[in-house]
Amino acid sequence: MSLLPNDILQQLAAVQPKATAPTGGAISLAAEIAPRLDGALAAAGPQRAGVDELCRQIDVFKGLQGEYGASWQRSDSAAPAPPEVAAAVIAVLLVQAQPAAEHADPDGWALKCLNSALKALDQNAELPLGDELRDWADASFTAALTGGPSA
Amino acid sequence: MSRQLPLTVLAWEGPQARAYLVRMRRAGLQPQRVILMVRDPRSSRIGKLPGLGGLGRAERAQERAHNFHPHRTRAAMPQLVSAISDGIAGQLDDPAGLIAEMYDNFSWDDFGVATQRIAVSGYRDAALAEAIAARGPGTLLFTGGGIMPASILELPGLRVIHVHTGFLPDLRGADVLLWSILVRGRPGVSAFVMTPRLDDGDLLGATELPALTIKLPGGKRPDDDALYRSLFSFIDPLIRAEFLIGQLFEPTADIAALTATPQDVSVGVTFHFMHPQLRQAALARVFI
Numbered sequence: 001m002s003l004l005p006n007d008i009l010q011q012l013a014a015v016q017p018k019a020t021a022p023t024g025g026a027i028s029l030a031a032e033i034a035p036r037l038d039g040a041l042a043a044a045g046p047q048r049a050g051v052d053e054l055c056r057q058i059d060v061f062k063g064l065q066g067e068y069g070a071s072w073q074r075s076d077s078a079a080p081a082p083p084e085v086a087a088a089v090i091a092v093l094l095v096q097a098q099p100a101a102e103h104a105d106p107d108g109w110a111l112k113c114l115n116s117a118l119k120a121l122d123q124n125a126e127l128p129l130g131d132e133l134r135d136w137a138d139a140s141f142t143a144a145l146t147g148g149p150s151a
Numbered sequence: 152m153s154r155q156l157p158l159t160v161l162a163w164e165g166p167q168a169r170a171y172l173v174r175m176r177r178a179g180l181q182p183q184r185v186i187l188m189v190r191d192p193r194s195s196r197i198g199k200l201p202g203l204g205g206l207g208r209a210e211r212a213q214e215r216a217h218n219f220h221p222h223r224t225r226a227a228m229p230q231l232v233s234a235i236s237d238g239i240a241g242q243l244d245d246p247a248g249l250i251a252e253m254y255d256n257f258s259w260d261d262f263g264v265a266t267q268r269i270a271v272s273g274y275r276d277a278a279l280a281e282a283i284a285a286r287g288p289g290t291l292l293f294t295g296g297g298i299m300p301a302s303i304l305e306l307p308g309l310r311v312i313h314v315h316t317g318f319l320p321d322l323r324g325a326d327v328l329l330w331s332i333l334v335r336g337r338p339g340v341s342a343f344v345m346t347p348r349l350d351d352g353d354l355l356g357a358t359e360l361p362a363l364t365i366k367l368p369g370g371k372r373p374d375d376d377a378l379y380r381s382l383f384s385f386i387d388p389l390i391r392a393e394f395l396i397g398q399l400f401e402p403t404a405d406i407a408a409l410t411a412t413p414q415d416v417s418v419g420v421t422f423h424f425m426h427p428q429l430r431q432a433a434l435a436r437v438f439i
Contacts, residue, residue, distance in 0.1 A: 059423030108334035118426040
């Protein structure tokens, strides 16, 4: 793999936009994802709250928005998530997918996250560290499902 | 002699509804009522088609469209269908015969009850809720094809049953037959009472099945699209039908008295449709 996951996370963290949580219950994806990115590899255990919703946005609605209404309500007028934020989401999902690569995924949560990461890569043509994220995803897939070595 | 079940089959044309009815007939069971939803893909309402002939034409067009893949697979890849029958023969009695009944000379009126055809634009069509409500409380069998709205689910005294090819509460959502293969190494199946939310209703039963492997005939391996469609044309519908009718309905004197147990909705994972890479891996484990 071209870059180690920790390097990918650090480089993506450095390019995240400064974002504050909007008012009125609205959700800024950048504000939501930045804390998850920071130290994601150090986080113990699955981070299902919130990550589940990211998977739903990718899988059901086929794309991430920069902002959402309360309870992740989508808006027709909302702009797509900036590429650096989408890349950060993918990186967080790939961290969550790591147990699958290590064959330690008893309930399929990690595979679910890998599934969403692969879809998000397909949905976003131009991403910072896009090739590196793809390499990471492919390595995780190979390790998880073909018995090869993990990333 | 057939035993009539206090059950309405809400039939969305396609493999799932056909499998349920064919398996019921094999078990000597017949539903109290069959409602066949007829939708004209060219317009939002059948009413736009002139005269009663419009409904018949729409029904025939729907039959062709909704069963296109099973018909084509049986015609173009009969050896694949034979391999599937052989692969599931250990779990079902005469799968080849069941498949033939589902797709050869099938008629909605051959199940001991006059089928009611309803012209609808979909599950949210008010005409559908009216037709269901007209018969009062009872048990309805959902056969797929859309999202069941709360307007039907919350009709007084109505219990809508759905069969899901995943072991609940552990696997919810879409493509769960394939997710079960990847996560658990074998398929699962669950019957539950539907709620407006996803796969969280009270369970009538759930089980895991033996590992599923279909030994493909020699020659060129069918592509993943063909394999995926064959899974949902033949295997998935028969798994559901066998569980519901063979395991739950047939042994029960009164299906209305079947008890449903609340799920632990705090556990389990909700899955989504598989990315082609994961789908390929899952199909490779089934079709060897």
